[in-house]
Amino acid sequence: MNTYHLSDLEIEPEKKGSDRYIKISYPLRYGRFNEIRTREHIFRFTLNGEIKTIQGSSGGWLETAEWLKRTAGNDWAYFSAGGYNGAYNYTGEYYIPCLDYQTNTIFGYGKFESMEVRNAFDAWRSLRQKLDGIDTGDLPEPVASLIDRILRMNSKNLEKRGKELHDIIGGPVSVLPPDTRHVEYDVIPVTIADGCLYNCGFCRVKSGMGFKTRTRESITGQLHALKRFYGRDLINYHSVFFGQHDALFAGIDTIAYAAEKSFEILDIEKSIMKEPRLFMFGSVDSVLRADTPLLDMLNNLPFFTAINIGLESGDPNTLALLKKPLSAQKIQSAFSRLIEINRNFSNIEISANFVIGDGLPDTHLPSILSLTRSQLDHFYPKGDIYLSPLEDIGSKERLLAGFNAFKTLCRLPAYLYLIQRL
Ligand code: SF4
Known part of the structure; x- marks a missing residue:
């Protein structure tokens, strides 16, 4: 799939990730997803346009390759490398999911107060504003329709989607x-x-x-x-x-x-x-x-x-x-x-x-x-x-x-x- 450049944004619709879940010590993405890269962050979206992960591409996040992930129930988890050996020993995974809600206080509760996470959510808001200002009329269809889907999945609709999932089950x-x-x-x-x-x-x-x-x-x-x-x-x-x-x-x-x-x-x-x-x-x-x-x-x-x-x-x-x-x-x-x-x-x-x-x-x-x-x-x-x-x-x-x-x-x-x- 092509990469499209729009000012400082690199947009790659329908990017392919791994087709198997693998335990590996660097961040691997799975399935098919949409990706937008800025200088500081990598944003990935589901095929419906919902935000799925946010990863830093500079500063501390570059070194540790940690990322934020949104679930279908509209929770965010922070996947922390936590010292690769430590994480693997305790959880069997290279990354420990730290949650925005308290389940136990052993790993990473409070990550959401960190500067990196706050910056990531600010960057997500700025990206949305930037996408909103783009005239999609002349853009190739894959990019125009992706921007349209992302804009429709605003915070209110993401919250509604989480609730809809819960209502179904x-x-x-x-x-x-x-x-x-x-x-x-x-x-x-x-x-x-x-x-x-x-x-x-x-x-x-x-x-x-x-x-x-x-x-x-x-x-x-x-x-x-x-x-x-x-x-x-x-x-x-x-x-x-x-x-x-x-x-x-x-x-x-x-x-x-x-x-x-x-x-x-x-x-x-x-x-x-x-x-x-x-x-x-x-x-x-x-x-x-x-x-x-x-x-x-x-x-x-x-x-x-x-x-x-x-x-x-x-x-x-x-x-x-x-x-x-x-x-x-x-x-x-x-x-x-x-x-x-x-x-x-x-x-x-x-x-x-x-x-x-x-x-x-x-x-x-x-x-x-x-x-x-x-x-x-x-x-x-x-x-x-x-x-x-x-x-x-x-x-x-x-x-x-x-x-x-x-x-x-x-x-x-x-x-x-x-x-x-x-
Ligand atoms: S889910 Fe039910 S059976 Fe399982 S620990 Fe809780 S109360 Fe006990």
Whole structure:
């Protein structure tokens, strides 16, 4: 595609990025997007004209290659290199997404107060003013129509779009599975069941609703509306998140129907991105009742399926403190089951979460190590373990030291869980 020069702007419509998500230590862009470069910044837009990323091209941002990214739910995240080794060790990614809303205070909360970020948003406003002053009448069609789309996606409309997405699926996604980091959180959310089974006392992301499966009509209604919502940009998506907190409990018929219809209605086969993925949460009960027909069905989907289960602890005192209404024995059975599933189903990966934070009983961390070390005879690369910081993390240094000590002993890949919403 051509690059067009308009005074100090370089405009490149429909630029091609990578067709696979890759873990790499420099910023890589994915799919197809529109790009406008100024002397100080690189602005990238979805094919609908929505601002997607802002990256500095001078000063501090040039050295660290960090960037801002806007989600379809109209949140901004700051992707921080955070010292490449540190970021990778803690999160499994070269860049740590720092959010404009508080989920935990371990990484980068407050980035949005920095001069670079404030300058980037000012530059975005100036760019819009500049584009607004351009007479597009004589410009080639690809540039004129791109400028028109960008101008239509003003702040008010971007906010409206975020709300529209939430209205389609029945509310914001309060948390995405940690495994969605593998696709830079670029997932299309579809609610196939509301609520969860346990409504644990400690949980900050629960809806508070009891578990209820959506009807087939609701699922197909969402998918058609989502197709319209993503519009031209749909070709950049190949991954779907089945919400809310325990889609696995929805059972074989609902999951199979939703997966088949998602693949068909969202045109996943036509996506530019390769290796489609399906993400969902499960629970202790849903993994324990996942039988061979359900797992065979998931294993044969055209998606690679990643399921994340909240186990929290293997210690009865900690479970009681967290007000998670499950026995330690049941947690242990669910852990053994997920290990078994990971070994026997090549197209499914189940990850598990445990909590970490101040004020937990001394028996908590040993209980997790008893599962993730003592019950495994060697290191297994499949089935990530996420440690999810509680609201009260206490000393950040102590928490990170505790994590590092755990990671060294754990016989599965271990990372911190950074809660992201959509
Ligand atoms: S931890 Fe999971 S099961 Fe418990 S309340 Fe939160 S979402 Fe529901």
